[in-house]
Amino acid sequence: MTGRLVQAGAPGLRAVIYARYSSEMQSAASIPDQVRICRRLCDERGWEVVEVFADEAMSGATHLRPDFQRMLRAGEARRFDVVVAESLDRLSRDQEHVAGLHKRMTFLGVSIVTKAEGAISELHVGLGGTMSALILRQLAEKTRRGLEGRIGKGKSAGGISYGYRLDRQPLPDGSFTTGDRTIDPEEAATIRRIFERYAAGASARTIAIDLNRAGIPAPRSGGKGSGRWSFSTISGNWKRGTGILNNELYIGRLVWNRQRFVKDPATGKRQARPNPASEWIIEEVPHLRIIEDELWSRVKHRQGAIREDILAAREDNPGAPHVERGTGPKHLLSGLVACGCCGASYIMISDSRYGCSAARNRGTCSNRKTIPRMLVEERVLGGLRDRLMHPDLVAEFIAEFQRATQSERLEALAARGEAERKLGKVRREIDNIVTAIANGMFHPSMKAKMDGLEAERVDLEARLAEIPEPDPVAIHPGLSEIYARKVADLVAALNDAETKPEAAAILRRLIGKIVLTPDATAANGHAIELYGELGAILSLCDNGIDTNTKARSVATGLRQVTLVAEAGFEPAAFRL
Template sequence: MSLHSRREGTNPVIRKAVGYSRYSTDLQNERSIEDQEALIRKYASINDLALDRLYSDAAQSGASILGRDSLLQLLADAKTGAFDVVIVEELDRLSRDMEDLAGIHKRLSFAGVEIMAVHEGVASTVTVGLRGLVGQLFREDNARKIRRGLSGRVSQGLSAGGRAFGYRPHPSEKGRLIIQDDEAEIIRRIFREFSEGRSPIDIAINLTRDGCPMPRSAKAWQSSTIYGWAERRSGILRNDLYAGKIVWNKSKMVKDPETGRRVSRPNPPSDWQTKEAPDLRIIDQDLWERVQVMVEPRQGATQSDRAKMRRPVRPLSGLLRCGSCGGGMSAKGKDKSGRTRIECTRHSLSRSCPAPRTWYLDLVEEAVIGLLRKELDKPDLLKLYVTEYNRARAEFAAANGQRRSKLERRVQQLDSEISRLVQFVTRGIGDTDRIAKEYEARCAELADAKLELSLEPSPLNAVSLHPMAVDGYRKDLMALAPIMGADHSGGSANFAETLRKLIESVTVTERETGQMEVVVTGRLRALIDAPRMSRKTSGGTMVAEEGFEPPTQGL
């Protein structure tokens, strides 16, 4: 029966209506929109309403109106008087939040628009209040039931959801995880290199360079992915799952009423739920405990204490690279003689190295020390090197500065011309069509000039040698051999620290004769003063960034 009375001999007033439908991914599917729209069309026909348009938001929660583009467009169109009625299947399609539903009703009522629900009739203040309350209670109760179900899964040793790097779902047992061997090997590499003193940034760079699979289809490995946050116990190095322990409820998701976005908030440790899962262990207990001490220093620990905990196990830990494929190199273990061997990490992970070789680590260390003492104890060559570098850098900086100045002047000129054209139009001066064409042409030129300027390298600064750098550098070099342990493991605590002041990487390759060749790339940060350089340049070797040093056996 129609909601509008009719009189004999008169034409009924046909009101214009629109429909709105929505479904959320956790409760419904895509056909829900079609089903709701079919009900809306039928309701409009029965009640003599002219259905003008259908709005819909697919896969959107009713917890907030933010992010629901169609609903926001509907509210905007209502202000223009585009329609008289909004038809929905039920009021909770508009919102399951009391505040939002009341606000929608208030705004539509002010615009002279009625809300009609197929199963509830015309919405009033009372029905909106009741349905808003019921909808919000349903949503909150449903969230509690979901969390209770997840808690039960954890208590059974099952996953509570989410894919952790290193695991994949069991093909037949829901909630059961299986270790992914290739990813597990990468996790072991991360723990091993971190325990040896490699920083998360360096580990991330090397993993990306070696083409290792990344979590969640990322484009590159990030140090934050590896190190995480202590408060939330996030990051690969803190993931208890790798030690065979499921820890759930470390955080909760809360929707921000201002933005409608879900934000994560940490729960207190007393709310965490833990379950032992030895079948999911990837990292052995000794390595796990050693890394946890490093990422979670004891309360009151000083910066010096943290540095000691991060000290590398071997002097070249994290510095070795494979000359065949460019990947990192790591310890393979000891042979019967008790000597440590190293191999290409890329080969051990994926067998993708074209010419993998195994080398004795002590021989590599001896070769590196020999090269350092032979090639680097030459202050005059170092001074000459920096002088030549400064000269070439100054020439490049001058040319770079001229190009930048020219482009900056062009950008300023075009910007002024555009401003004058706009003033002509606002004052009614000149031919509007001609000015419009000139304006478009100038805007296009300005966009091109700005793009070209953005592609120009930043202005360069010449570097200078520290007054005491050469003397200190030579002392570090000469101090390496005496402090090296008899077993070639860097017995002195200062050995690896001193070595890292001088070396960026050590590349080990095989000559045609089958002999080992070692190429040392030096780190010049200890020698060169560049206070205004970017973090990227000053934080690492300048060889890779500037290209001024050939990859020879000397530095």
């Protein structure tokens, strides 16, 4: 049942204003201007502005905008009656999102009004969404055409590669040139050093460690990068042309349009897709050359030899996982183990031992200790079996779960009870008026009173429909025993070749991270701390709970209580 849609022209409504500008290229003053226009519209119609939502430098092609999402939540809480914006495209430029917003607000009884279009209807949603989609496509095509023109002139199409800096020259009109680059002598010397060392036989990992030890700033050290050299910064991806050793700009060749970006409609995030070589745009820019052809050829020859060795090794071992095929973690705890000294990941530095990736690949951590993979797995499994299965810990968690769910249930019951009491009162008043009319006591004022009561009844019934009947809190009395049996079964399954893949996937969901810290007094020279989710562990027990009791699902109903952050679950981490 939907809420009653308020009349957009009625005075006394609670209004919220939404404003947005799409990129940092636009002026931030756009937000106050939009708000001022919307406030004037609200004043003219006698509406009270209760809140203003604004997203700065956010594209209208995505709905994952912080204040836009806050506005939706406020609507769900029925804190306003009308949404006001400068125009429909300020709310969204995506057809799907515009239609979804209109549908949701209509269900909640909220109107959408803009200065440009007035009250928004299905017609505006259809035509406006189509026009916004066309504008976005045209804008993308114009942007691409402009960038292609800059490439044709040998200018930058966005971003400056390591080894160069902007070269802005004054123009007669007082402005400056844009997109021109010049070689940075210090960074160019570092690039030559990298190429020469690699051609001489040094690995990308060794070069990265030496550069970090020498204190040479890495690319993007003042921006989003880590500020440290890594082997991937140097070797990159030869197919995509990324990495210092694959940047053809260093030999005076500007290559553009190697890849394109598409946006995932579910997340709003962009994903890179490679373009065929026939679509690449290549311009010769000899004034930007840093590396001579002979040195470039030697590096490419060595890279090719390494790739041939890798391909030959794969032919000898066809069952080995290929990184580009996304086969998932190779080992039980891959990606979960971290260094207690620097926080970097512990990785396989040989076929059997873990070591700190920062110490291994960047030389920025002093932790050179290694530990056999099998020993880490044995100690972690032992910790799960002996520590997480402790009866006192499980009992305390179950008690806390019961307290939390009982509190939520009482809140839901109170909200339903209040709405039901109001609805009962309204229905009695309606019945009294109907009875009076039947007895010949009609008065013209009764019609207005009846209309108001009917509207209130519809609204209360809609609220009740949106408040679910709280499920009874029921915990299986033998949950602790079920839990212990399930974890024991998990350990056994990890030793069975047929069930190991599935059991390993379950185990990885139980563990948040594993921290390894060098400690001469600890077993194998490492202290190990295990961080996990008791909620995920208890979800193993679902199959042991009697579904006829209609208990709340332990897997979905409980709050995920970490072993390291919640009161009542000390110590802060399990030392194994």
